[in-house]
Every structure is written in C-alpha cells, then in structure tokens.
Amino acid sequence: MSKVVRKKNIKVVKKTLESPFKIYWESKNYFLFFAGIALIIIGFYFMSVGGWDSTASLIISPLILGIAYLLIFPASIFYGKKVEEPAEKSSEV
Numbered sequence: 001m002s003k004v005v006r007k008k009n010i011k012v013v014k015k016t017l018e019s020p021f022k023i024y025w026e027s028k029n030y031f032l033f034f035a036g037i038a039l040i041i042i043g044f045y046f047m048s049v050g051g052w053d054s055t056a057s058l059i060i061s062p063l064i065l066g067i068a069y070l071l072i073f074p075a076s077i078f079y080g081k082k083v084e085e086p087a088e089k090s091s092e093v
Contacts, residue, residue, distance in 0.1 A: 024080060032076035039068035 043064035046056045 026080075029076050029079055032072055032079060036068045036072035036076060039064055039072060043068060 043061050046064060047061040049056045051057070
C-alpha cells in the first residue's frame with residue numbers, strides 16, 4: 001500500500017515594494033515637474049527658431065530655460081507639505 005502524503009497549507013505573503021517618492025511627492029510636485037519639462041521643450045524650440053543671432057535664440061530661450069532649470073525643477077523637488085508640530089504644554093508653577 002502506498003502512503004498518502006498530505007500537503008501543508010502554507011500561506012505566501014507577497015510583499016509589495018512601495019515607491020520611496022510616494023511619501024514625499026504629491027500631485028503638486030508632479031505638476032511642477034511636468035511644467036518644467038514643458039518649459040524646457042518650449043525653451044529649446046525658441047532656441048531653434050531663426051538664426052543664431054535672433055532675439056528668440058539669444059534672449060527668450062535662455063530666460064525660459066533658466067526659469068525651468070533654476071526655479072521650476074527645484075520647486076518641484078523641495079515643495080512639500082508642512083508638518084505641524086504639536087503645541088508644547090506650558091507648565092504653570
């Protein structure tokens with residue numbers, strides 16, 4: 001006679017890895033990030049319009065690219081929700 005082998009019921013728990021940016025980035029951060037990408041595309045478009053000495057290539061394009069690189073991208077990274085600290089209890093003596 002053959003032996004009956006019973007399988008043990010083992011529950012497998014799958015661990016899902018969450019993105020570390022989920023804690024820090026909100027919808028406003030993504031909006032600013034994509035606005036920065038759009039400004040970079042617009043800036044490079046203005047750089048390609050006209051000759052190398054045109055107003056769009058020498059003045060408008062660097063301004064747009066500077067705003068995107070120096071203001072919008074850092075704002076999208078550093079903008080965050082302010083954490084409120086609990087008020088300290090004042091002890092009366």
